[in-house]
Amino acid sequence: MAELNEMRLYDTGISHGPAVLPAVPAMWSYSSLKEAETCPRRFALARADYPDLWKQRGYPRLPNLPAIKGDVVHGALQIIVTALITAGCVSPRTADAVTVLRDLGGYTAVAQRTLDEQLRRLDGNPRISADRREQVDRALSDWLPEAREQIQSYLNRMTLHPHPTPAPAGAPTRLPLKRYPIRGGTHPERELVAAHLRVKGRVDVLSVDADGAEITDTKTGAEAPTHRDQLRLYALLWTDDRESNPDALPVTALVVAYPHRDVVVAIPTEAELAELRAEVAARVGRADAMVAADRPAAVVGEQCGACDVRGLCDAYWEGGASNTVDVVDGGWYDVEGTVLREHGVKSWVLRERRTGSDLLVRTPHPSFTLPVGEQVRILGVKRTIDPDEADALIASVTSSSEILSVVSR
Ligand code: SF4
Structure with a gap:
């Protein structure tokens, strides 16, 4: 599927030179589908190559502090949860968990490492001036104490399920992202795939026991109805992903974890899953067609003000x-x-x-x-x-x- 399109050049009309538009994605995710539906032009220009501008993929993104903060919290939680379950801890509050956290250097040190990793991604970005970079570095360093509190708050609400066969001492604190049957235990950052739909999703925390799977998605921003839709899609992925879920275990809980509370989402029934499956298949078909166009359609609207590629979008400069x-x-x-x-x-x-x-x-x-x-x-x-x-x-x-x-x- 990745090669569905021939190379398509798009004249941006500015000195960055032409964009080489991306092929139709081999797999869609909840967020990429939403983005293509909101504005196919933005989807395509954000993922295009700009050989005259830089060598990396996509249009260079301006730093988005809320998004970077979310990635730091997610990254730190992944490291800590993996270390805790690897050590057989059932809660982050037990004595053995304290030892694990101390070995990691503490919450702040883990957050600092994940922040450093995120900041390194801004290196070489031609859209970020030295002044801007300094402002971003300072703002995010000042936020670290808050990050520590958030990470602790999420962890304190988690119940961990160690894997039946604990990993050996010295095992890595980031689990490989390869796919395999997911059975008992808590699994952070697991990818689920509905191959027949060409849709995938990365679940923040998947806890599996003999009764089924509890899916938790961590959100660091404000509550939104779309988060429930995302969880329902994850329920469909777990149901249809026979590689990850070979025993066809059901979903037992869907939870959105916000900074200060958890929200439980109703589990879709069989009939609702069937309806969602058909709806997702139709959306994927429409999204394929929209992004495969030689000039993907521009949808001018409220979203343009925060659009990272608006500088390249003639429709925006004409009417937005x-x-x-x-x-x-x-x-x-x-x-x-x-x-x-x-x-x-x-x-x-x-x-x-x-x-x-x-x-x-x-x-x-x-x-x-x-x-x-x-x-x-x-x-x-x-x-x-x-x-x-x-x-x-x-x-x-x-x-x-x-x-x-x-x-x-
Ligand atoms: S500026 Fe608006 S219309 Fe243009 S690509 Fe961005 S979101 Fe779409």
Whole structure:
């Protein structure tokens, strides 16, 4: 399936050069399906290759602090839970668990290691300036004490089921992600696959006994109805994954673990599972067709403001981005236009493409320059209304703004 498409080039119209659009995924996940359905263009551009920009896969992502925090908590929990069950602990509060945690260096040390791993992924990202990187590093280091509390809170609500055959001393604290029959015990980060549907999912904690499987998904953000849908999909994957669940054990509990409470989700009946199976098959078929298009459709909407690839999306610049005149004082927005001239040591005049209005763009320091005569897209400018010149159109560039050069329209 990975080779369903021939190489498809997409002209982004900016100096990053063309995008090589991705093939239709061999496997979909809950989140990738949702993303393709929300906006096929975003799905495709985020996963495309940009050989003129960098060698890594996908469009470089800007750091998303809530997402990084979630990954740190997940990563730390995986390490700790694996170590505890490997040592045969039934609870993180027992004396033997304290020894295991001490050997790991404690909660904060584990969180620090997983944070370091996440931060290393930002190395070489051409969209992150040195200033921005420093801000991100500092913000996440300051958050570590909170991370420690969150990790402890999740663990304190867990009941662990050691595996019938304990692993030998010195076994790795991260289990290999290979697939095998999942029988008794607690299993962190297990991949479930419904091959006939081409859908997979990574379950945070799977606890299996003779009665069946309890599936727990850890969420570090606010509660949302979509989390229940995700759990119901995991119930379907467990039911249909004959490699992981060869004994056809049923699901006995579905739990969403939030930072301060657990929410139990109703287990789908056989009939509901059959309905969900048919619905997922139809969604996969539609998603395949949407992302296989030569120009995947753009769905302009509320999601555009936080879209990582909006700088490359012509539909957004035609109908989604705001005009300066409509933005309130202090509001953040994106602007496209031609740089007319330097106005002062820290200001430039830009003619907005859609309105033809002249905008005064203030820059953070004198060495910050804009290319005169060129068309640019500036992501993340701040609207400023000067009380002495209420009609003047003014916007400020900051150290986290991003400037893209438009090379064709
Ligand atoms: S900016 Fe909006 S329309 Fe364009 S890719 Fe992103 S989400 Fe889709």
